[in-house]
Structure formats: structure tokens, C-alpha cells
Amino acid sequence: MSAVHDAVKIGIVSVSDRASTGVYVDKGLPALKEWLTRALLNPVTFEERLIPDEKDGISAALIALVDAGCSLVLTTGGTGPALRDVTPEATLAVAHKEMPGFGEQMRQISLKFVPTAILSRQCAVIRDKSLILNLPGQPKSIAETLEGLKSESGEQIVPGIFAAVPYCIDLVGGPYLETRDEVCKAFRPKSALRPPPA
Ligand SMILES: Nc1ncnc2c1ncn2[C@@H]1O[C@H](COP(=O)(O)OP(=O)(O)OP(=O)(O)O)[C@@H](O)[C@H]1O
Ligand SMILES: Nc1nc2c(c(=O)[nH]1)N[C@H]1C(S)=C(S)[C@@H](COP(=O)(O)O)O[C@H]1N2
Numbered sequence: 001m002s003a004v005h006d007a008v009k010i011g012i013v014s015v016s017d018r019a020s021t022g023v024y025v026d027k028g029l030p031a032l033k034e035w036l037t038r039a040l041l042n043p044v045t046f047e048e049r050l051i052p053d054e055k056d057g058i059s060a061a062l063i064a065l066v067d068a069g070c071s072l073v074l075t076t077g078g079t080g081p082a083l084r085d086v087t088p089e090a091t092l093a094v095a096h097k098e099m100p101g102f103g104e105q106m107r108q109i110s111l112k113f114v115p116t117a118i119l120s121r122q123c124a125v126i127r128d129k130s131l132i133l134n135l136p137g138q139p140k141s142i143a144e145t146l147e148g149l150k151s152e153s154g155e156q157i158v159p160g161i162f163a164a165v166p167y168c169i170d171l172v173g174g175p176y177l178e179t180r181d182e183v184c185k186a187f188r189p190k191s192a193l194r195p196p197p198a
Pocket of ligand 2: 076079110118135144
């Protein structure tokens, strides 16, 4: 498997005052790893951070992960309206480009799960050759936004945002990400599809 799929380094960042100080056990990093391992065929190396809701510390972690070669960086937590929620500000502070479609689509998807979806200010940006994506803090929101909503028979009712992630990473010069269709069917234009190995 690993011979035919590009290796990828992914940064995962859980932003939580309480989990980072041990008030509760962090469920964000395990949920991110579980979903990404299930969804991707590529061999993945994870770079993990569990940090408090501090803007400068979050920005510094994002820069360090991009500089370490992470093609994709996912954050969870700190996207709401509370005073301490500053993950979107910290993300925008390191942006070279904003990718507003991801935040818009994630809020649309999340409305299928919770009426408070619009309280998340989650955003996505490009920095160098990396895509940085904010997800809400509720651990269950990770699979909800990445994978979307499926019926009991597995039929996709609302597509998750991860379907657009592999092509986005192609466009910024990153590795060729391939997904398990039953978890998340990635979309690329035909002209961008890599021919299967002979
Ligand atoms: N990293 C996490 N691990 C486990 N549960 C979490 C985590 N982050 C959030 N949650 C759960 O989701 C709820 C809402 O998350 P939210 O990000 O709003 O937390 P918060 O009120 O900002 O506090 P904190 O930053 O201390 O996690 C929390 O009350 C908690 O039950
Ligand atoms: N898919 C999904 N999106 C969600 C939620 C959720 O449970 N599932 N929670 C909402 C709530 S209650 C809040 S306050 C905001 C912000 O959450 P955060 O501050 O933990 O990032 O995300 C929203 N988006």
C-alpha cells in the first residue's frame, strides 16, 4: 500500500484550556487521528499539539507544523464566540490565502446536526504549501464536518468538506492524497487524476 501512495505529514492541534491542563481528557487528537486513518489510504505521520486557547501560542504551533512539512493541519476547538475562543484569529494571522468555502460548507453541514452550528467561526487558510482547517471543539463534530451526513444504508446525504481537501493540496504542490470511498469520496477534475499504477 505505502509504495503506491504518497507519504503525508499531517498536523493535528487540539485547542482547549481544560484538556491542555488535565481538567478533562483530550478527545480531540484521538478523534482526528481515528478519522484521518480511516479515511486516507496514504501512509500518515501525525504531528500532535495539545495547547490552551492563547492566540500567539496557536499561531506559533501552526507555523511550526507548516515549517515541519505538514501538508494539512487540522485544529479542533476555540472557534466559538466565547472570550477565550481565538482559533480563527490565530489561523487568519498566519494565512497567505483565505479559503472561505470550507468554513461556509462546514457550517451548512453542521446545521444538519445542531442548530448552534452557526456559532462556529471556523475558517480555512493556505500557508506556504499547506492547508490549515479549523474544526469545532466537540469531538463528534470532527467526523460530522469532515465526512458529512450519511443515511443508515451509507448513502451520502450531505457531502463532507474532506472531499475537496485532496485536490486543494494538489493545487498547492502537496502529496497526492487518496481516500477510502466508503468513508469519503474525494473529488478531482478528470485532468487532475493520477493514472493507476501499471
Ligand atoms: N479537547 C476536548 N476533549 C474532550 N472534550 C472536549 C474537548 N474540547 C471540547 N470538548 C467538549 O466539547 C464541549 C464544548 O467545547 P468548547 O470548545 O466550547 O469548550 P470550551 O468551553 O471552550 O472549553 P475548553 O477550551 O476548556 O475545552 C466542552 O464542554 C467539552 O465537553
Ligand atoms: N458539526 C458540529 N458543529 C458544531 C457543533 C457540533 O456539535 N457539531 N457545535 C457547535 C457549537 S455548540 C459551538 S459553540 C461552535 C463552536 O465550538 P468550539 O468553540 O468548541 O469550536 O461549534 C458549533 N459547531
